[in-house]
Amino acid sequence: MAVRDDCRHYVKRSTAGGDAIEQCKLGANLLDPAFACPEGCLFHEPRKITDAGWKRQDPGSPAGR
Numbered sequence: 001m002a003v004r005d006d007c008r009h010y011v012k013r014s015t016a017g018g019d020a021i022e023q024c025k026l027g028a029n030l031l032d033p034a035f036a037c038p039e040g041c042l043f044h045e046p047r048k049i050t051d052a053g054w055k056r057q058d059p060g061s062p063a064g065r
Contacts, residue, residue, distance in 0.1 A: 002037070003022045003023070003029060003035055003036060003037055004037045004044060006046060006047060007024075007037070007043075007044050007046065008045045008047045009024050009026050009028070009043060009044075009045065010022070010023075010024065010025075011024070011025050022035060023035055024037065026043050028041055028043045
């Protein structure tokens with residue numbers, strides 16, 4: 001099973017080098033294969049709303065003030 005992006009603990013970030021990092025905020029994901037979520041994860045919580053179409057701003061950026 002891959003990382004479950006429908007979980008509220010799912011985080012996807014980009015590094016300065018352009019790589020994408022997908023992980024669990026709680027660290028409950030398995031290291032092999034490819035940081036997959038464990039089968040029947042006890043920490044899985046469905047997202048209450050989707051963030052599709054939203055653009056997140058850094059609070060310190062001019063647009064975030």
